[in-house]
Amino acid sequence: MLAMIPVLVLVALLGWQLAAVIGAGMRAQEEVRERALVTAGGSGRIVVVTAAEAVGAVLPGLEGLRVRARIGIRAP
Amino acid sequence: MSHRPRRQRGQALPLVLVVAALVLAGSLALFALGRAQLAVTRAQVAADVAAISAARELRARIGEAAGEPVATSGAWRARLAAVAVAAAAPAGARVEALSFPDDGWPPMSVQVIVSAPGPRGLRARAVARAGLVASAVLADDGAGWASGGGYAGPLVLRDGKPMCPSVAASFDLMDAAARADGIDLVVVSGFRSDAEQAVLFRRHPDPRWVARPGHSRHRDATELDLNMVAGGGAHAWLARNGEGFGFVQRYSWEPWHWGYVPGCGSRGAQRAPGGPTVAALPGWVPSPLRGTIAVAASANGIAPVLLAALLRSESGFDPRAVSPAGAQGIAQLMPATARGLGLRDPFDPGQAIPAAARLLGGHVRAFGSVPLALAAYNAGPGAVRRYGGIPPYPETQAYVARILALAGAAASIGGGPGGDGVRLIRVAGRFV
Numbered sequence: 253m254l255a256m257i258p259v260l261v262l263v264a265l266l267g268w269q270l271a272a273v274i275g276a277g278m279r280a281q282e283e284v285r286e287r288a289l290v291t292a293g294g295s296g297r298i299v300v301v302t303a304a305e306a307v308g309a310v311l312p313g314l315e316g317l318r319v320r321a322r323i324g325i326r327a328p
Numbered sequence: 329m330s331h332r333p334r335r336q337r338g339q340a341l342p343l344v345l346v347v348a349a350l351v352l353a354g355s356l357a358l359f360a361l362g363r364a365q366l367a368v369t370r371a372q373v374a375a376d377v378a379a380i381s382a383a384r385e386l387r388a389r390i391g392e393a394a395g396e397p398v399a400t401s402g403a404w405r406a407r408l409a410a411v412a413v414a415a416a417a418p419a420g421a422r423v424e425a426l427s428f429p430d431d432g433w434p435p436m437s438v439q440v441i442v443s444a445p446g447p448r449g450l451r452a453r454a455v456a457r458a459g460l461v462a463s464a465v466l467a468d469d470g471a472g473w474a475s476g477g478g479y480a481g482p483l484v485l486r487d488g489k490p491m492c493p494s495v496a497a498s499f500d501l502m503d504a505a506a507r508a509d510g511i512d513l514v515v516v517s518g519f520r521s522d523a524e525q526a527v528l529f530r531r532h533p534d535p536r537w538v539a540r541p542g543h544s545r546h547r548d549a550t551e552l553d554l555n556m557v558a559g560g561g562a563h564a565w566l567a568r569n570g571e572g573f574g575f576v577q578r579y580s581w582e583p584w585h586w587g588y589v590p591g592c593g594s595r596g597a598q599r600a601p602g603g604p605t606v607a608a609l610p611g612w613v614p615s616p617l618r619g620t621i622a623v624a625a626s627a628n629g630i631a632p633v634l635l636a637a638l639l640r641s642e643s644g645f646d647p648r649a650v651s652p653a654g655a656q657g658i659a660q661l662m663p664a665t666a667r668g669l670g671l672r673d674p675f676d677p678g679q680a681i682p683a684a685a686r687l688l689g690g691h692v693r694a695f696g697s698v699p700l701a702l703a704a705y706n707a708g709p710g711a712v713r714r715y716g717g718i719p720p721y722p723e724t725q726a727y728v729a730r731i732l733a734l735a736g737a738a739a740s741i742g743g744g745p746g747g748d749g750v751r752l753i754r755v756a757g758r759f760v
Binding site for chain 1 (some may be wrong): 340341343344347348351352354355358359362363365366369370372373374376377380381384385411414415418419745746752
């Protein structure tokens with residue numbers, strides 16, 4: 253049974269890391285939404301609004317990982 | 329002794345693999361759910377952007393919409409749908425439907441249903457509603473009490489110059505409209521007491537330019553001298569638009585002198601000379617009611633077009649209208665309010681229109697602001713005082729915005745998060 257522990261820890265860390273990626277994606281999406289709502293409107297050129305959120309690194313080697321969200325809007 | 333450890337190892341390995349596979353499968357399932365949720369969020373963002381873009385287009389053209397008949401609502405829906413489609417397209421989303429969810433004309437809100445691509449070929453759907461809002465706060469701009477000849481009543485300041493609240497309220501609407509056209513109206517002089525006029529006359533004892541004490545219209549608190557220096561552009565704008573807000577140029581040789589025809593209302597000493605401006609009423613006001621509206625408005629210090637806009641918004645000029653809440657008649661007065669105004673029959677326009685003008689005029693004098701007075705008519709003066717401005721009820725904010733648009737004062741519509749008079753009202757069932 254002791255042999256299970258490292259595997260389970262690794263899988264749990266992986267799940268946690270995936271959850272962190274999704275969470276960062278949600279935050280980035282919300283950031284994009286707020287910025288887009290301020291400027292959207294009119295029939296002018298398309299402007300791409302982007303936002304990047306840092307992902308909390310759980311697994312080694314993933315430090316500095318960022319999730320980027322973007323949306324194209326028509327600016328006045 | 330050496331056999332048991334081998335058996336234990338042999339049993340543990342499959343178990344470890346099964347548990348690990350289960351945890352991994354759970355993680356992947358959560359990840360898939362997260363992706364689906366992200367797709368829904370993306371669709372919601374696209375819906376929000378489409379709705380707010382359509383509402384901004386509506387805001388930009390609300391004055392134009394107010395002047396058109398209800399029959400053109402299909403054309404307006406198509407116009408706003410085109411804007412919403414263009415707004416949603418860059419996000420890869422498609423507008424499936426656009427509607428005007430509130431009753432009445434012109435529309436005050438827009439609802440869109442948007443779909444966007446999700447995982448595995450599915451489409452995520454989202455609903456968003458955005459609309460126009462009006463915002464105004466109670467201001468402490470009192471300047472004391474006028475007495476000693478001419479107008480007797482409260483005074484408020486605009487550009488530091490005193491005038492009666494009814495004049496200030498209408499001037500605010502006119503000032504906002506002028507600013508929207510790039511014109512800055514500056515009040516150089518307002519109410520002048522007889523004593524102040526005497527000082528002025530002593531300095532310039534020429535009756536052609538300075539009236540004798542007791543003879544200046546400035547004592548009525550209805551007169552404003554606007555942009556006396558280099559005011560050519562402002563005076564030309566006033567000549568085109570002033571009457572719509574109740575202001576007329578008093579003397580042909582004084583392009584800066586503008587008087588408010590409806591006067592200061594019942595608390596003012598007297599109504600400034602000048603007949604009720606029936607001609608200034610828009611074409612959508614029914615002929616049989618035009619005279620009654622003009623007389624009632626002018627007797628209470630409000631512009632006739634404002635009273636007409638209120639009646640149109642309240643009942644569509646239907647004297648038999650009854651709301652689900654029990655408001656009655658053309659002015660949609662609640663029975664208790666009608667009794668308080670001494671109204672015997674709220675279904676009689678001849679009684680209800682003057683009563684509505686009295687009520688609205690009283691609110692204008694109390695608050696010195698048309699948007700606040702309209703909010704008080706809709707939600708009660710207590711709510712306006714409690715919130716220190718227009719109450720944060722979407723219904724009341726849309727009510728004020730609609731009447732301002734109908735009254736030709738769309739430029740006064742403002743507020744919301746960006747201050748441009750537009751906000752998201754409801755997003756997929758949750759309020760923001």
